Each structure stands twice: as C-alpha cells, then as structure tokens.
Amino acid sequence: MATMIGWGMQEQRWRKGPWTPEEDKLLSEYVSLHGEGRWSSVARSAGLNRSGKSCRLRWVNYLRPGLKRGQLTPQEEGIIIELHAIWGNKWSTIARYLPGRTDNEIKNYWRTHFKKKEKSSQKQEKRKQQILKQKQQQQQLQLQLQQQQQVQQPQEHDIKTVFSQAETSTEEMSETHGIRQQMILKNPNSEDQCMPKMYQDFASWFDTVGDDGLSSGLWNFADDYTVAWMRQVCATN
DNA sequence: AAAGAGACCAACCGCTCCTTT
DNA sequence: GAAAGGAGCGGTTGGTCTCTT
Known part of the structure; x- marks a missing residue:
C-alpha cells in the first residue's frame, strides 16, 4: 500500500x-x-506490508525459536532483581x-510487578507525612485551647477528665477496635497530656498496620476518634 | 449478571548508536 | 570526515483478559 505524495513520489503506508x-x-x-538482519528488505522480499522495525520486533519477541512461554x-x-x-x-x-x-x-514484567510496589511505597510515605502533619495540627490546636483557658481563667480543669469524658463517648467505638487500652494518658503535665498514646505512637503504629490497615478502616476510625475527642474538648471549654 | 479496576502483553514510537558509502 | 540508512534499545500505548465489587 503506497500513497502518492507528489511528482510521482510515493509514501509507504506500512500495516x-x-x-x-x-x-x-x-x-x-x-x-x-x-x-536475521536486512529487516527493511523483508517487506519487499517476503511480501509483507510491514516496516523493517515491525518485522524485527515480531521475530525477536515472538517468532524466534527457543523462546520460553x-x-x-x-x-x-x-x-x-x-x-x-x-x-x-x-x-x-x-x-x-x-x-x-x-x-x-x-x-x-518489571513494570507490572515492581513498579506498583515502588508506587505503593511512595503512597505510604505520603500517608506518613499526612499523619505527622495532622498530629502537629492537633498539638497546635490543643496548645491554643490551653492558652485560651489561661487567658479566660477558667475553672480548675483537668485535661485528664476531659479526655476520660471523650473516651466514654467513644467507648463503644474504641472497644470494638480493641485498642482502648492504648488510650492511656502519659504524664499529665507533659505536652502530650492531651494526646492519647495511640497518637503518640502513631508513626510506629502506622508501620505495623501498613497501607492495608489504613485503607480497611483503621484510618477512618482514627479520624472519627479525633473528631469525637476534639468535639468533647471544645464542648467542655 | 454487569460494570469497573487492575494485570498482562504485544506492538508502536522516538531516540541513539553503528555501519556503510 | 560527513551523511544516510539500518539496527537496537527503552519508554509508552492500547487491547484483551481476569478479578472484584
């Protein structure tokens, strides 16, 4: 198959x-x-309407003897590897x-079997960054709340009580997930006093749980828990 | 059973390097 | 030494099949 492109010149249209x-x-x-070789002449000599490149590729990748399937x-x-x-x-x-x-x-083979793993680990790294960011935001928010409390001179308030209230409201949820025991307050005077242990250990916990754990609902649970807890804190204040 | 997502694979494309003239 | 053509390589695309929801 060839097309006239002017003055009798022909443009080859390969299949x-x-x-x-x-x-x-x-x-x-x-x-x-x-x-093998002289691939460009294959089209003419063998009666194939294929480019030399195409012929070579077909031979090398498919027709060549000794290929494993x-x-x-x-x-x-x-x-x-x-x-x-x-x-x-x-x-x-x-x-x-x-x-x-x-x-x-x-x-x-490499693309289908290893590239996706590479992609998955990149995704995991991104998630870790998000978690760290979220943790920082929570800490900052709590700091602001504490500062507000100091400014407004509120009634004697034990953050431990606040948290135990929040814990009660989310009791069912936490027990269902079997991680209630992780919601233990550290040193009440530390900067982590308002953070459940679960959040302090979040990065390592993430490593244990991995991508699957997060995508199958634990991540959502953590989010729900955060929301419930923050609501309680705000409501109490 | 149907639709969507993901895996797999054959083939094409563009580029570079090598050989020939 | 330079230009042209051929061969080879890696990246990408698109079709088909299979699995999951």
Missing part, C-alpha cells in the same frame, strides 16, 4: 497492529531462508542472562 498467522508464516519462512520462575525473578540493581533499565543486557526471555518480556 500496523496485531500480526496475522499468515504474516507470521511469511516472516518465519523468510528468516529461515535468509537469516508462560510465567517467569522465581529463579528468573531473582536474577532480574539482582541484575536490575546492577544495570538498571538495561533490559536487553538483563535478557542475555535469561535464555528464552526477551527484553520486552522482562521490561513488561
């Missing part, structure tokens, strides 16, 4: 998309007769150490 069994047969026959073995996966650590995205170099596997196959 694109998935290869048909007929095309595969033609290419295989051509390569078995003439060997199916999932990569754990051993192969291990080799990929090790070699990628050395060479990075040098897929063709890595492929040389995995007979029967193509660079394209390894590249695809």
